[in-house]
Amino acid sequence: MTKLKPCPPAPGPLEGYATRFDDLFSHVAQRRGFREYLAGLLQPRARNKTLTCLAGVEPVTGARHPHAQRLQFFLSESCWDPDQVNDRRLQLLLNNPATAPHPAGVLVIDDSGDRKDGTATAHVGRQWLGRLGKTDNGIVTVTTLWADERLYFPLHAQPYTPARRLPGGKNDPAFRTKWQIAVALAVEAMQAGVLFRAAVADRAYGDLDNFRAELRQAGLGWVMALRARHGTWAYGPEARTPRDAARDLAWNGPDQPGDYTVIRRTFRDGHTETWWAAEARLGGWGPDGPTRLVVATADPSTLPDKATWYLATNLPRPGGAREADSPHPAAGLAELLRLYGIRHWIEQGYKQIKDELGRADFQVRSELAIRRHQSLINCALSFCWATWFADAPAEPPPQAPSSVPASERGPAGQSQPWRTIPHISPTPSWPHTLRAVRSWLTPAITLTRWWRAWSTAPPPAELQRSSTLSKQATAYASISRLDSTNYR
Numbered sequence: 001m002t003k004l005k006p007c008p009p010a011p012g013p014l015e016g017y018a019t020r021f022d023d024l025f026s027h028v029a030q031r032r033g034f035r036e037y038l039a040g041l042l043q044p045r046a047r048n049k050t051l052t053c054l055a056g057v058e059p060v061t062g063a064r065h066p067h068a069q070r071l072q073f074f075l076s077e078s079c080w081d082p083d084q085v086n087d088r089r090l091q092l093l094l095n096n097p098a099t100a101p102h103p104a105g106v107l108v109i110d111d112s113g114d115r116k117d118g119t120a121t122a123h124v125g126r127q128w129l130g131r132l133g134k135t136d137n138g139i140v141t142v143t144t145l146w147a148d149e150r151l152y153f154p155l156h157a158q159p160y161t162p163a164r165r166l167p168g169g170k171n172d173p174a175f176r177t178k179w180q181i182a183v184a185l186a187v188e189a190m191q192a193g194v195l196f197r198a199a200v201a202d203r204a205y206g207d208l209d210n211f212r213a214e215l216r217q218a219g220l221g222w223v224m225a226l227r228a229r230h231g232t233w234a235y236g237p238e239a240r241t242p243r244d245a246a247r248d249l250a251w252n253g254p255d256q257p258g259d260y261t262v263i264r265r266t267f268r269d270g271h272t273e274t275w276w277a278a279e280a281r282l283g284g285w286g287p288d289g290p291t292r293l294v295v296a297t298a299d300p301s302t303l304p305d306k307a308t309w310y311l312a313t314n315l316p317r318p319g320g321a322r323e324a325d326s327p328h329p330a331a332g333l334a335e336l337l338r339l340y341g342i343r344h345w346i347e348q349g350y351k352q353i354k355d356e357l358g359r360a361d362f363q364v365r366s367e368l369a370i371r372r373h374q375s376l377i378n379c380a381l382s383f384c385w386a387t388w389f390a391d392a393p394a395e396p397p398p399q400a401p402s403s404v405p406a407s408e409r410g411p412a413g414q415s416q417p418w419r420t421i422p423h424i425s426p427t428p429s430w431p432h433t434l435r436a437v438r439s440w441l442t443p444a445i446t447l448t449r450w451w452r453a454w455s456t457a458p459p460p461a462e463l464q465r466s467s468t469l470s471k472q473a474t475a476y477a478s479i480s481r482l483d484s485t486n487y488r
Contacts, residue, residue, distance in 0.1 A: 004028075010035035011444035013390070014042075017383050020092060024084050033074030034376075040071075041357050041380040042434070042441055049358030051075070056445070075369050082368070082375040086156065089379050090192055093153060098389035099382075105148040106223075106339050107189055107196040108346040109182045109205060111160065113140040114360035122367040125162035130204075131350075141374065142181040144189050146196060147345040149268065151428060153385060154349065154378045155194060156185045159370060179211035187218050198315060198328075200343040203227045206312060212291070216314055221328040223339045226293075226310040228303075232283035242310035243303065245280040245293060251300040260300050263334050265341065276300050277333040279317070288321040290314065296337050311340055352430055353377055381430070388433040 007028045009015040018035045025031045040054025052059050055067040062068055093099045113129030115138040123139045132138075144155040158181050166172035176184075186199050198221040205211050206224030215222050228243040250258030260276040267273070277296040279287040286292070291312055298307035315331040316322040323330045331339070353359045357380050362373045 004031070007032045007035070010039055012440045013387055014039060014383065014441065017386060021085060021088055021379075024088060025080055027078070029070070030074060030078050030080055033071060033078070036067075037071060037074065037376050038380050038383065039441065039445055041377065042383070042437055043445060044438060044442065045356060045358065048361040050361055050363050053358075053361075072364075075372055076364055076366060080372075082372040085372075086375045086378060087192070089375075089382050090155065090194070092386065093382060094193055096386065096389065099151065099153065099385055101146050101195045102148070103195045103197055105146055105196050106342045107155075107186060107194070107199045107220075108145040108147055108152075108343050109142075109186060109199055109201040110145070110346050111140050111142045111178055111182075111204075112350055112354075113138050114354070121365045122370060123159040123161050123165070125165055127160075127162055131354075139370075140178070142178050142185060143346075144182075144185045145346045145349055146189070146194055147342050147349075149342065151385070152345040152349050152430075153382055154353070155189045155192075157371075157374050157378070158185060159367065179205060179208050179214075183211065183214045183218065186215065186220060190218075190220065197221065198223050198313070198331075198339050200224070200340055202343065203230075212312065212314075216290075219327060221313070221315050223311055223313045223315070223331075223336055225340065226312055228305070228308070228310060230310070240282060242280070242282060242293060242295070245282040246278075246295040246297070246300075246303055246308075246310070249278050249280060249295065249300070251276075253301075257300075261333050263296070263337055265337065273298065275337065277337060279333075285312070287317050290322075292317060294333060294336055296333070309337075309340060311336055348430075349381075352434070353381060356434060357381060384430060384433040384437055385428070387437055388428055 004022055005028045010018050014035065018031070018038065021034060022031050025034060037054060040056070041049060043049075043054075047053055047059065050059070051071045052062045052065070052068050055062070055065060055071050057063075057065040057068050094101065111130070113127065113131055115129060115132060115136055116124045117137065118124065119137075121139065124137065125139075126135060126137050127140055128135050129138045129140065140160045141157050142160055143157045145152055146155055147153075160178050160181060161175070163170040163172070163175055166175050169175070182201075182205060189196075199215055200223045201211075203225045206226050207230050212222060212224060226242050229241045231239045231241050249260065251260055252258055254262075257276065259278040261278065263275045263277050265273045265275055275296055275298050277294060278300075280293045280295050281287075282293050284291070291314055294309075294311040294313065295303075296309040296311065297303055313331065313336060315328050315336070316326040318330040318332050320330070357377050359374060359377045362370060364370060364373065
């Protein structure tokens with residue numbers, strides 16, 4: 001194999017991470033663009049992270065700057081495969097004991113929309129944008145994310161193409177609904193070796209019978225939320241909803257809970273809440289049917305909308321008739337609440353990916369360039385986890401989650417193997433990891449850009465790798481508007 005030509009190194013530990021992707025890029029310019037793009041994404045967000053921002057030039061007049069044009073070519077025209085980059089990123093996550101997915105985690109399925117003007121950009125159309133809470137012109141991306149109680153990271157992403165953009169509309173062979181894309185991404189995650197207890201999704205997907213059926217056929221366990229008014233196939237007064245099924249459950253107060261079981265939920269910040277959960281019946285759904293219906297609420301007497309979950313799952317009930325024949329381990333009420341509660345990490349992930357890393361700030365039009373941008377965003381987020389865990393020793397895993405009662409831990413109260421959750425010390429937090437990265441990245445980038453502006457020579461490697469030059473960076477930045485001829 002021909003030895004790769006060296007390229008200017010990235011600042012600090014980012015160089016070690018970027019080196020692991022070098023064999024996926026055939027030219028020095030591509031490897032340099034990969035490093036510069038990641039470094040730009042990880043900077044503090046002073047403005048929208050467009051290509052001019054990532055290149056460190058003026059927003060409008062700097063669009064023709066050579067450094068901005070170089071990143072534009074890297075993203076839109078150069079020959080590299082974003083799927084290969086994403087596969088390598090996942091391989092690094094799976095091979096790292098601190099981030100490797102384990103069977104107690106979940107695969108979160110969701111989609112997210114971002115507003116975009118015009119119609120020239122691929123996948124853009126007038127459609128429902130969940131982030132805005134309304135129908136508008138924009139692009140929607142279906143995503144999968146792996147998460148447990150301590151850690152989360154994106155797996156795959158696929159933009160959704162509205163039917164009106166295809167010649168044959170919904171009858172076009174290339175058209176796929178969001179749930180069809182979601183099933184394909186879930187299967188792709190499983191084939192990539194990602195371990196998880198179940199796939200979880202909110203009501204937008206949980207209400208889709210075809211979606212649940214396709215996941216079941218693919219051999220996946222799932223826990224889905226339902227709308228309170230999601231009815232069964234019946235007419236008139238015979239039509240029933242999950243809320244009707246919940247009202248049929250016996251409840252006489254905390255001292256006489258009837259059909260309900262108390263669940264103590266423990267959150268990341270240490271506070272606890274008391275919830276109640278029960279098996280309900282709705283049509284063919286029941287405790288020992290192919291699909292179970294579970295009602296979980298903070299107040300069984302009033303069933304408040306914001307504190308009540310109606311969950312459908314194909315995981316069997318412990319001790320039930322389906323447990324012996326099911327391909328999935330049994331899950332009690334506390335376990336189901338734990339699994340679906342992890343789903344909310346994807347909302348936190350969207351905040352980091354969009355608000356800090358700028359996933360919606362791209363200014364490219366082609367589908368390939370959009371997918372490349374999304375894969376680079378995921379690499380930037382995963383690099384923060386890799387940096388945080390670089391020196392964190394792994395501790396022995398606990399026996400079982402604290403929310404799982406002894407009655408659900410198997411014989412003699414011992415935890416089952418699939419309940420084992422690895423624990424990393426110290427407890428990670430992605431905003432903390434990003435601030436730690438920026439503490440050494442920002443001074444190095446500032447000095448590199450100053451050197452690039454005031455010198456015709458490339459910056460030396462030790463300058464780019466430096467993480468202790470914040471004072472010099474501040475001093476150099478303060479004179480950046482002076483005539484460059486006085487400082488060359």
